[in-house]
Amino acid sequence: MLKELSRWSAVLVAALVSSPALAQSQADFVTAFSGKWQVYDKGMAAGATPCQLDLSNLGTDGKLGVVADGCKAPLAAAHSWAIEGSQLVLYDEQAAAVVKLGGNQKRITGTAGDGLPVILERLGGDGTAGLLLAAVNASHCxxxxxxxxxxxxxxxxxxxxxxxxxxxxxxxxxxxxxxxxxxxxxxxxxxxxxxxxxxxxxxxxxxxxxxxxxxxxxxxxxxxxxxxxxxxxxxxxxxxx
CATH class of the missing domain: 2.30.30.40 (SH3 Domains)
Structure with a gap:
């Protein structure tokens, strides 16, 4: 796993383009993208609660674990993740790519194999939603x-x-x-x-x-x-x- 993470560090700058803080080490890199992500589009949710993915900082064979909660296909199949060619890739249990994503530490986006667009965001988004809400509350419009x-x-x-x-x-x-x-x-x-x-x-x-x-x-x-x-x-x- 450490050998694989060394390879990941070579694509660090490309993977984190436009992010607020560039990772400086293998541990920083994993920390930058591991943790909870959410899909705000209700069409990706299997039920009343939003689809969430928890990207682990632990794994084997160069891939780290993923737990999908409340998601429809294709994200329901996400089982592991890794960085390949400057993209964050989610894989299913057979190690087939579910979706390839690019972006920053707050929002990553991509298109699944069936043409379905995917937006994963940190809980609360990147702060834009809060600015919009404040502006609407001030103008009432x-x-x-x-x-x-x-x-x-x-x-x-x-x-x-x-x-x-x-x-x-x-x-x-x-x-x-x-x-x-x-x-x-x-x-x-x-x-x-x-x-x-x-x-x-x-x-x-x-x-x-x-x-x-x-x-x-x-x-x-x-x-x-x-x-x-x-x-x-x-x-x-x-x-x-």
Whole structure:
């Protein structure tokens, strides 16, 4: 196991890109990613409680243990974890990859083999949800884009129905990311008033994110943001009407 962890340290910087604190040793590295993670999207939960994964700092044969609690497939099958090629990989009991994830110590994201997006977060998220809540409590409103109009009740957290005709309309100019994380690469900017086709949406601690079609490529748009560190904003409408 120690030999395997020595190999992991070689990909440390890539694995922890954009994280608040880079691990400096094997023990720090394992500590950075072991512990409890949660999926805030209710669609990944097997019951009324959120899906949680506990990544152990102990294991054998280069893989560390995982305990999945309250999760649906594919995360229900997670049995162990390791770092491979700068990604955190969850494996099933047969050592087959369940999902490959990248990100930071607060949020890691990836896509399972069936195309299902996965967002794992530390309990409480990365702090963005708290900032959004404070902004909403102060303004008593989620604003629709750059307007002074408040979103209808439940509109902020709702997502468009999935389907071949599903679209969203941008209420602001918004950067699209390669993954549903704020620190992921920007793959383009979608202009105010543009309608884009939606492939899939998923809910994180900071609200919905939707993967959309951008020409020949795809990108992730976050639905909720804070403008000028003060105003909570809904960035897109759930239809192009």
């Amino acid at each position: 989620y604003y629709l884009g750059y307007t002074q109009k408040c979103a209808a009740k439940n509109e902020a957290m709702s997502v468009p129905a999935e389907g071949p005709q599903s679209q969203v309309k941008l209420l602001v100019n918004l950067n699209a990311h390669s993954e549903p994380r704020n620190d992921a690469d920007t793959v383009g900017t979608v202009k105010l008033g543009t309608c884009v086709a939606v492939q899939r949406c998923v809910t994180a601690s900071d609200g919905p994110w939707c993967r959309v079609t951008l020409g020949a490529n795809t990108g992730w748009l976050r639905k909720l943001t804070i403008r000028q560190n003060r105003w909570p904003v809904v960035t897109f409408a759930n239809s192009c009407g």
